[in-house]
């Protein structure tokens with residue numbers, strides 16, 4: 188909680204010279220969370236589309252299903268090792284899309300409080316710099332419909 192408040196404060200400072208933000212909508216689609224066992228970690232994926240008419244930033248998320256939720260970027264290091272890098276924020280330009288998908292950006296659910304079985308749903312609230320929070324009911328799936336990523340949410344895309 189303390190960390191997230193710091194992110195919000197940093198964003199507020201950046202925007203302090205701007206007028207009141209005008210929020211229309213950020214669309215969220217194709218969202219799902221990977222099945223996993225209680226006590227472990229999982230990852231949530233989605234497509235965000237910024238139709239608000241102004242640039243925004245994804246600054247975090249929270250869920251009753253996990254102890255913490257962090258935004259991560261999976262990326263290949265120079266020596267060929269897949270790593271996850273914690274992102275304090277991710278920009279979404281006006282009219283732009285941000286895709287969270289295996290091998291790229293994802294929302295890491297850390298310390299699951301319950302098993303996530305296929306067919307279950309969890310509540311996930313997404314936080315933005317400008318836009319109001321968006322709360323989703325996210326279905327648990329084994330994999331995205333389009334790919335065959337591994338079970339831990341961190342396998343690179345081919």
Ligand SMILES: [Cu+2]
Pocket residue numbers: 230259260271293294295
């Ligand atoms: Cu991660």
